[in-house]
Amino acid sequence: MATLQLKKLTSVWIITILVLFVLAIVFGILMRFNQGNAIHLSPVGFYSMMTIHGLTMIGIWFVAGMAAVNFLLQRYIKVSAGINVFALVLTVIGVVMLWLVTFVGEFHTGWTFLYPLPFRGAWKEWATPLFLLALGVLGIGWFVWSAGMLFQIFRKYRPAQAFAWQHLRKGSPEIETPPFILISTVTLIGIITCLVAAVLLLVLYFAEYFSSGSFVNDALLMKNLTFFFGHTLANEMLYLGLASLYELFPEVSGRPKFKMTWYVALAWNCTMVFILTAFFHHMYMDFVQPFAFQVIGQMASYFASVPAAAVTAFSVLAVVIKNPIRWSLTNTLFFVGVTGWLIGGVGAVIDATISNNFVLHNTLWVPAHFHTYNAIGNVLFSLAFFNWAANEFGGKGHTDKFTRLKMTLLIIGGSGFVIMFYIGGAYSVPRRFNVYPQEFSSLSILASAGALFACLYLAVIVWFLVNTVNKCLKVFSAA
Amino acid sequence: MDDKHTFTLVLFFLLTVGIVAVFLYAYLSSLPSSSAKGGLTNPKKKRFLLFFILMEAVIILFTLTLPRSPYFFFANSTPSKVVFVAARQFSFAMSYQTIAPDTQAPAKAIELPRGKPVEFRVTSFDVNHGFAIYDMSGNLIAQTQAMPGYINRLRWVFDSPGEYNILCLEYCGMAHAFMRTSFNVK
Amino acid sequence: MFKSIFCGLSIFCLGAVARAQGPGYVFSEEDKIYQKVADVNIAYDGEVRSLSGLYSQGPVVIALIYTRCSGVCNPFLLQVKENMLVADSDERSRVLVVSFDPRDGSGEMRRLAIRYGLDNDGGWIFATTPQISELINSVGFNPVWDSVRAQFDHEALLVGINDEGFITRKLTGLRDFNAFTSLLRSIRNEFILSYPLPNENMVFSCFSYNPETGKNQPGTGLLLLLLPALLSLVVVFVLSRRHDRKPRF
Ligand code: HEM
Ligand SMILES: [Cu+2]
Numbered sequence: 001m002a003t004l005q006l007k008k009l010t011s012v013w014i015i016t017i018l019v020l021f022v023l024a025i026v027f028g029i030l031m032r033f034n035q036g037n038a039i040h041l042s043p044v045g046f047y048s049m050m051t052i053h054g055l056t057m058i059g060i061w062f063v064a065g066m067a068a069v070n071f072l073l074q075r076y077i078k079v080s081a082g083i084n085v086f087a088l089v090l091t092v093i094g095v096v097m098l099w100l101v102t103f104v105g106e107f108h109t110g111w112t113f114l115y116p117l118p119f120r121g122a123w124k125e126w127a128t129p130l131f132l133l134a135l136g137v138l139g140i141g142w143f144v145w146s147a148g149m150l151f152q153i154f155r156k157y158r159p160a161q162a163f164a165w166q167h168l169r170k171g172s173p174e175i176e177t178p179p180f181i182l183i184s185t186v187t188l189i190g191i192i193t194c195l196v197a198a199v200l201l202l203v204l205y206f207a208e209y210f211s212s213g214s215f216v217n218d219a220l221l222m223k224n225l226t227f228f229f230g231h232t233l234a235n236e237m238l239y240l241g242l243a244s245l246y247e248l249f250p251e252v253s254g255r256p257k258f259k260m261t262w263y264v265a266l267a268w269n270c271t272m273v274f275i276l277t278a279f280f281h282h283m284y285m286d287f288v289q290p291f292a293f294q295v296i297g298q299m300a301s302y303f304a305s306v307p308a309a310a311v312t313a314f315s316v317l318a319v320v321i322k323n324p325i326r327w328s329l330t331n332t333l334f335f336v337g338v339t340g341w342l343i344g345g346v347g348a349v350i351d352a353t354i355s356n357n358f359v360l361h362n363t364l365w366v367p368a369h370f371h372t373y374n375a376i377g378n379v380l381f382s383l384a385f386f387n388w389a390a391n392e393f394g395g396k397g398h399t400d401k402f403t404r405l406k407m408t409l410l411i412i413g414g415s416g417f418v419i420m421f422y423i424g425g426a427y428s429v430p431r432r433f434n435v436y437p438q439e440f441s442s443l444s445i446l447a448s449a450g451a452l453f454a455c456l457y458l459a460v461i462v463w464f465l466v467n468t469v470n471k472c473l474k475v476f477s478a479a
Numbered sequence: 480m481d482d483k484h485t486f487t488l489v490l491f492f493l494l495t496v497g498i499v500a501v502f503l504y505a506y507l508s509s510l511p512s513s514s515a516k517g518g519l520t521n522p523k524k525k526r527f528l529l530f531f532i533l534m535e536a537v538i539i540l541f542t543l544t545l546p547r548s549p550y551f552f553f554a555n556s557t558p559s560k561v562v563f564v565a566a567r568q569f570s571f572a573m574s575y576q577t578i579a580p581d582t583q584a585p586a587k588a589i590e591l592p593r594g595k596p597v598e599f600r601v602t603s604f605d606v607n608h609g610f611a612i613y614d615m616s617g618n619l620i621a622q623t624q625a626m627p628g629y630i631n632r633l634r635w636v637f638d639s640p641g642e643y644n645i646l647c648l649e650y651c652g653m654a655h656a657f658m659r660t661s662f663n664v665k
Numbered sequence: 666m667f668k669s670i671f672c673g674l675s676i677f678c679l680g681a682v683a684r685a686q687g688p689g690y691v692f693s694e695e696d697k698i699y700q701k702v703a704d705v706n707i708a709y710d711g712e713v714r715s716l717s718g719l720y721s722q723g724p725v726v727i728a729l730i731y732t733r734c735s736g737v738c739n740p741f742l743l744q745v746k747e748n749m750l751v752a753d754s755d756e757r758s759r760v761l762v763v764s765f766d767p768r769d770g771s772g773e774m775r776r777l778a779i780r781y782g783l784d785n786d787g788g789w790i791f792a793t794t795p796q797i798s799e800l801i802n803s804v805g806f807n808p809v810w811d812s813v814r815a816q817f818d819h820e821a822l823l824v825g826i827n828d829e830g831f832i833t834r835k836l837t838g839l840r841d842f843n844a845f846t847s848l849l850r851s852i853r854n855e856f857i858l859s860y861p862l863p864n865e866n867m868v869f870s871c872f873s874y875n876p877e878t879g880k881n882q883p884g885t886g887l888l889l890l891l892l893p894a895l896l897s898l899v900v901v902f903v904l905s906r907r908h909d910r911k912p913r914f
Contacts, residue, residue: 043653043656047653047655108652110650114606116627117650150901159905193894196897200893219628223607228893263526285609285622286623286859287858288626294550295545306537310529314525317505320505320509324510326512327509335502338502350487354549355545356487358549359483361609361622430611430648431650437656550858561698577697578695579696632857
């Protein structure tokens with residue numbers, strides 16, 4: 001069971017993440033108001049904010065998932081606390097560097113830093129190398145963390161068992177793999193793969209940086225590597241969130257634990273394989289990408305997401321429908337999160353279809369769908385874990401009399417915010433525009449409306465932060 | 480705001496309503512935690528059915544949409560006009576002749592014929608840019624990427640005359656939102 | 666409001682453009698694409714014919730050389746010959762080797778053909794033209810006479826012409842086989858969605874065309890895309906070596 005040390009560590013993660021989350025949302029709201037012409041940021045200010053918003057959000061929800069998986073893994077295996085501390089320290093250093101790079105260095109490539117933009121922008125000269133270095137620091141911390149956990153999983157389960165392959169055969173297997181272990185293994189391997197892609201990318205960047213012109217990279221290769229890393233990481237962080245859902249949802253609802261079945265095993269093995277080529281859907285509009293890759297991209301996008309989503313949704317629904325459930329903030333967050341994730345997934349599948357992508361690529365449809373499965377999907381999974389953990393640490397019961405109010409405000413704020421993106425996207429408003437040109441002026445009003453809804457969302461998050469941090473701090477005074 | 484764009488939005492909202500309805504039903508059908516056991520009958524069978532239907536839907540979606548991918552558009556016709564496009568931070572150069580990086584882009588306005596295939600040969604002189612064609616009512620109708628080191632060819636037939644706008648759809652730096660140009664179809 | 670932002674921006678942007686140096690792509694390859702080649706007279710086999718008479722019978726690849734060249738022309742012709750053997754096995758395209766040196770006459774061209782063993786090959790034509798400058802201007806080729814070395818300063822240039830006389834693709838310098846096939850496909854009016862411009866400083870290019878299938882095939886760059894998956898397999902293997910038979914708790 002969780003040691004006091006692990007509880008303290010997890011508390012530090014939770015507090016850090018929530019504080020950064022609030023700041024990043026504030027930036028998001030400012031950007032959206034700027035797009036609605038309600039305030040006027042300088043272009044550099046806007047794009048620096050956009051860059052740090054994206055980087056921070058991806059970073060914190062990734063480590064949130066990791067911290068949760070690390071905490072819950074303790075139920076099955078022992079994970080080194082040293083590695084956790086190491087990851088925490090490197091993450092903090094990396095984040096501080098990134099904030100320096102964007103706000104002092106005015107670095108504003110967007111979080112995807114598409115080659116060769118980092119070499120060709122109007123920012124401080126030191127910003128580009130420091131940015132790449134920051135990515136390196138984060139990458140090392142996260143690589144060691146995920147490899148450490150994977151190592152411990154493999155000490156107890158053979159790889160074939162961790163992948164639950166014995167469940168794919170007929171008959172009931174001797175050793176049952178908990179779904180949590182399967183999903184964690186699949187996800188950790190995916191994370192290692194995309195971090196390796198990031199290393200390659202960084203090597204190529206530095207090679208060009210230090211060669212002073214004698215070595216130039218291929219823009220297409222760099223784009224593929226960028227999305228191999230970026231897309232895959234953004235996807236894996238969702239699966240980390242799902243791992244804690246599989247572990248905790250039935251438990252806090254007062255229902256029997258999820259059992260491994262061949263459906264679950266198959267769906268997650270599917271995800272493990274297909275996720276590695278799904279990122280090709282970012283290159284649909286690069287006509288130079290081989291046609292075969294485009295087809296694989298569309299196929300993989302469907303098969304990486306649909307089976308896992310269907311299995312998870314069905315498992316959650318089967319727990320809830322007509323069953324006695326102990327509703328609390330924790331499982332309501334999980335439950336609503338699954339809904340948001342599925343809706344975002346529908347938006348994603350629409351966009352991952354090449355014939356649609358032709359008119360949706362790089363419009364607001366993109367932030368629309370990923371904000372849906374993040375802001376009202378994955379984030380809620382992690383918040384659910386935070387709430388559960390804080391209650392464990394804080395020693396209070398799992399009831400919260402404001403559950404309904406909080407959830408209602410969160411849903412209204414969150415969906416109002418993303419609906420404005422969807423409408424803009426369907427009607428061709430480009431993403432990543434700091435201000436909208438004349439022809440979209442009627443739609444840019446939606447931006448301010450979106451920002452107002454986001455304020456509601458922010459209010460609930462601040463409320464949640466105050467509650468959670470209070471409980472988390474108790475761990476330290478208890479000692 | 481034409482039909483295709485509205486259709487996407489409506490389709491999405493219908494699916495959303497469906498998902499929300501299912502989850503809302505599940506939530507409302509759950510019982511107080513003290514009550515006796517209820518639950519789905521035969522969940523495994525239902526799960527299999529759902530899985531089966533979904534996979535079928537995915538495969539059908541795939542086979543229906545793939546042939547409509549833009550890569551095949553007008554591949555067998557000879558373009559009646561060719562336009563060279565070179566993007567750079569933060570402008571587009573368009574010309575009937577090739578454009579070299581060291582020359583100034585010709586200021587001549589581009590005019591394209593209606594109802595005949597035209598070809599855009601798109602590249603970039605610095606970072607990645609997007610080349611997106613918007614019609615008179617602000618709808619995105621066709622796009623490709625402008626990538627340094629590559630020529631991407633986009634073929635299209637313009638059915639109605641008027642002024643079409645080109646916007647950059649790949650983030651390329653701080654004046655990205657102002658990177659645009661236009662041409663006329665007669 | 667809009668206007669002032671814009672003015673401020675443009676000043677900034679000019680600065681940014683000035684700082685950005687273009688990579689070493691050879692853009693001249695796009696020059697003259699889709700324009701018509703000049704319909705010059707060409708002389709071979711003791712007769713004078715028009716270029717349009719030639720290409721109207723089928724697509725043509727033009728190779729521009731001169732016989733006294735001590736530089737690129739020889740390796741260039743050799744490469745074209747080898748590429749043609751493999752890439753054009755069904756012999757649908759012809760190569761027109763034409764001299765841009767006024768000193769070259771039919772005798773020199775004939776000897777050149779014999780030297781390459783192509784004198785009796787119907788697919789190859791070794792010709793001279795009285796209208797050199799018209800021809801080279803129409804395809805965008807500028808050899809410069811270097812009186813010190815008594816040689817032309819020039820690049821190797823292949824020009825693909827379809828059966829209507831339009832220039833569909835050009836290749837500058839000694840290029841790989843894949844680029845050559847994409848030229849052959851383009852003169853047969855095949856639509857190639859996209860292709861790379863040559864760059865000398867590039868080591869890992871992503872994709873190239875496979876002549877057999879006419880599709881893209883992996884270049885060194887693609888191997889790099891497989892690497893992450895392979896490396897993580899290795900990681901999984903290494904990590905799983907320490908499996909405890911009996912879990913410790
Ligand atoms: C309610 C809170 C949020 C607000 C108000 C907000 C707002 C925004 C806005 C206005 C943009 C720029 C959209 C554009 O391209 O025009 C953006 C981009 C982005 N957001 Fe959020 N966001 C929120 C939550 C999140 C969350 C939870 C994530 C989690 C991963 C996230 C990740 C991103 C990313 C990755 C980008 C792209 C940045 C880029 O283009 O480089 N956001 N957000
Ligand atoms: Cu641009």
